[in-house]
Amino acid sequence: MIPLAALFPLAIALPRIAFWGLAAVAVLAALGVVLHRNPVVEALFLVVVLLAVAGIYALMHAWFLAVLQVIVYAGAIVVLVTFVIMLLNLGPEARGGPGVLTVVLGALLALGLAGLVGRAAAGFGPRAAGAAWNPQFGRVAAMGKALFGAWFWPFEVVSLALLAALVGAVVVAKRRLEE
Amino acid sequence: MDAVLLVATVVKVTVIVLAMVSLVPILTWVERRGSGIIQLRLGPNRVGPFGLFQPLADGIKFFFKEDIVPPFVHRPTYVLAPGISLCAAILALAVLPLAGSFEVAGRTIPAAIADVDAGVLLLLAASGLGVYGILVAGWSSNNKYSLMGGLRSSSQMISYELGLSLAVISVLVFCGTLRPVEIVEKQAAGLWNVVFLPVGFLVLLVAGFAETNRLPFDLPEAESELVGGYHTEYSSMKFSMFFMAEYVNMIVSAALLVTLFLGGYSVPAFIRGPLGLTGNLLAAAELLSFALKVGFFLWFFVWVRWTLPRFRFDQLMGIGWKVLVPLGFLNIAWAAFLVAVLGVTP
Amino acid sequence: MQVDPGAVLVLSAILFAIGIFGVISRRGAVVLLMGVELMLNAGNLALVAAARVTPAGGELGAMGGQVLAFLVLAVAAAEAAVGLALVIALFRHKGSVDVDLARMLRW
Numbered sequence: 001m002i003p004l005a006a007l008f009p010l011a012i013a014l015p016r017i018a019f020w021g022l023a024a025v026a027v028l029a030a031l032g033v034v035l036h037r038n039p040v041v042e043a044l045f046l047v048v049v050l051l052a053v054a055g056i057y058a059l060m061h062a063w064f065l066a067v068l069q070v071i072v073y074a075g076a077i078v079v080l081v082t083f084v085i086m087l088l089n090l091g092p093e094a095r096g097g098p099g100v101l102t103v104v105l106g107a108l109l110a111l112g113l114a115g116l117v118g119r120a121a122a123g124f125g126p127r128a129a130g131a132a133w134n135p136q137f138g139r140v141a142a143m144g145k146a147l148f149g150a151w152f153w154p155f156e157v158v159s160l161a162l163l164a165a166l167v168g169a170v171v172v173a174k175r176r177l178e179e
Numbered sequence: 180m181d182a183v184l185l186v187a188t189v190v191k192v193t194v195i196v197l198a199m200v201s202l203v204p205i206l207t208w209v210e211r212r213g214s215g216i217i218q219l220r221l222g223p224n225r226v227g228p229f230g231l232f233q234p235l236a237d238g239i240k241f242f243f244k245e246d247i248v249p250p251f252v253h254r255p256t257y258v259l260a261p262g263i264s265l266c267a268a269i270l271a272l273a274v275l276p277l278a279g280s281f282e283v284a285g286r287t288i289p290a291a292i293a294d295v296d297a298g299v300l301l302l303l304a305a306s307g308l309g310v311y312g313i314l315v316a317g318w319s320s321n322n323k324y325s326l327m328g329g330l331r332s333s334s335q336m337i338s339y340e341l342g343l344s345l346a347v348i349s350v351l352v353f354c355g356t357l358r359p360v361e362i363v364e365k366q367a368a369g370l371w372n373v374v375f376l377p378v379g380f381l382v383l384l385v386a387g388f389a390e391t392n393r394l395p396f397d398l399p400e401a402e403s404e405l406v407g408g409y410h411t412e413y414s415s416m417k418f419s420m421f422f423m424a425e426y427v428n429m430i431v432s433a434a435l436l437v438t439l440f441l442g443g444y445s446v447p448a449f450i451r452g453p454l455g456l457t458g459n460l461l462a463a464a465e466l467l468s469f470a471l472k473v474g475f476f477l478w479f480f481v482w483v484r485w486t487l488p489r490f491r492f493d494q495l496m497g498i499g500w501k502v503l504v505p506l507g508f509l510n511i512a513w514a515a516f517l518v519a520v521l522g523v524t525p
Numbered sequence: 526m527q528v529d530p531g532a533v534l535v536l537s538a539i540l541f542a543i544g545i546f547g548v549i550s551r552r553g554a555v556v557l558l559m560g561v562e563l564m565l566n567a568g569n570l571a572l573v574a575a576a577r578v579t580p581a582g583g584e585l586g587a588m589g590g591q592v593l594a595f596l597v598l599a600v601a602a603a604e605a606a607v608g609l610a611l612v613i614a615l616f617r618h619k620g621s622v623d624v625d626l627a628r629m630l631r632w
Contacts, residue, residue: 056528110542173610
């Protein structure tokens with residue numbers, strides 16, 4: 001086994017580079033979602049965000065969750081959103097973009113939140129270094145055992161919530177016969 | 180990070196992608212000659228012996244055709260859509276094992292590009308992403324027929340994704356693993372999964388036809404109804420990218436069917452034993468076995484296309500939701516019954 | 526650890542803030558939904574980052590963080606479905622998805 005780092009010393013930083021790349025893509029695409037005028041393009045930007053987040057999950061070794069994110073979020077939810085946009089034939093928004101005040105307040109909010117969280121996250125470092133590494137972190141088998149074992153009741157309740165949402169969506173969106 | 184593994188992965192990606200993409204012209208030749216045989220006429224037979232150079236001629240034609248971009252389309256998404264379709268189609272090839280493991284320089288290298296823990300799910304993810312290509316193509320063309328075709332096609336793909344996932348889940352329940360290599364190995368040790376789960380096989384077969392928009396489920400691109408469906412406004416290379424995406428999807432569907440239900444790349448024991456196949460020779464035999472099985476199903480795709488009439492859209496959706504989904508659920512229950520109650524192991 | 530969970534947490538905060546910005550500053554109902562999805566994703570990211578640093582025998586169990594993220598995913602799907610149904614109903618009554626038009630509690 002020839003470690004890549006022996007041949008190409010920068011390779012040890014590859015996960016870090018990948019993470020920063022994905023993070024930049026996610027932030028830029030998220031800005032695209034909220035700032036662009038055309039709904040379908042916004043939906044496509046949302047797909048990019050979701051794929052970037054799935055990539056970050058994979059980098060953190062949560063592979064099952066990464067694949068689920070792509071299948072459920074990017075492959076089903078945003079498709080549904082896009083369908084609705086196309087069925088309702090939504091064009092670009094009539095009004096102009098957000099005003100200057102909104103942008104400034106929004107930026108302050110974002111920076112403030114990031115700063116607060118950054119201070120909390122500073123404590124992640126030392127604890128992470130000493131934390132016991134869970135070798136089964138992203139494994140499908142471990143996830144399955146947890147879902148059908150300790151987390152069984154929340155799992156069933158969420159399935160019922162999905163059923164309720166399904167029925168509710170059909171009822172709310174149905175065309176009333178008297179209209 | 181292992182340098183040898185990296186090089187092996189790059190080589191595998193290059194070989195598999197190039198092989199699949201160059202399989203597409205051969206498939207078009209099979210389609211045209213095969214349709215000729217079925218319809219009692221000659222197919223293309225002018226360009227080369229048996230018309231074998233016809234795909235080459237088609238490729239040259241596509242290159243030189245004028246690439247018309249209509250002025251009323253939404254350009255960024257118009258240009259992006261064929262790329263999304265093709266990328267998602269090729270991405271699905273990453274998890275399919277073409278053979279067992281090869282031994283190179285004293286190391287065993289698996290023949291699948293991505294032998295990850297959540298194996299088959301990656302394929303479902305990729306086919307879910309393929310819906311965007313069609314949806315966005317239909318919308319960006321700014322044309323009623325394209326939009327209708329795009330909406331119909333993507334709602335068809337999403338509905339049949341359910342049937343596909345249910346059939347796949349039944350195999351996962353039965354084999355107890357998500358990795359295609361392990362599924363194939365279990366089938367190699369025992370009987371093929373189609374013996375235990377015949378209903379699942381049929382569900383996956385039908386869903387595979389619908390996922391790839393092939394007849395009898397190709398109303399979204401029906402020429403008689405919607406001009407060209409979602410690819411009406413596309414010409415030359417962009418159109419051929421959609422075309423290629425459809426054929427690569429066909430290959431992926433056939434390969435999924437073979438891997439999950441028909442023993443994948445495994446060579447049956449009664450051939451493996453007497454011939455004494457081991458090591459790299461076995462891997463080559465497995466590659467051949469996989470190619471033969473997938474080839475048979477590709478021919479089956481072509482055969483069905485030129486034999487059956489197409490379904491009307493409401494019939495199509497009815498089959499997807501009212502027939503395949505309940506059958507899929509029953510099949511999962513049957514698989515669970517086999518494993519838990521009868522204790523049958525693959 | 527290869528990826529710094531603290532950095533992931535900061536990223537999730539930024540995405541959350543962008544989501545809130547989207548919900549506050551846009552008027553189309555579908556964009557609001559997309560902003561909400563961004564916020565939910567940011568929350569999921571924070572959950573997984575926290576699960577990364579939790580030792581194996583924590584209070585929520587070894588896989589607790591990821592299972593929570595999975596349940597949030599499922600709930601987000603349910604909420605998106607219902608939200609879109611509401612958008613369709615809004616469009617049918619008002620002819621546009623501008624949420625400023627939905628001022629009264631009854632039609």
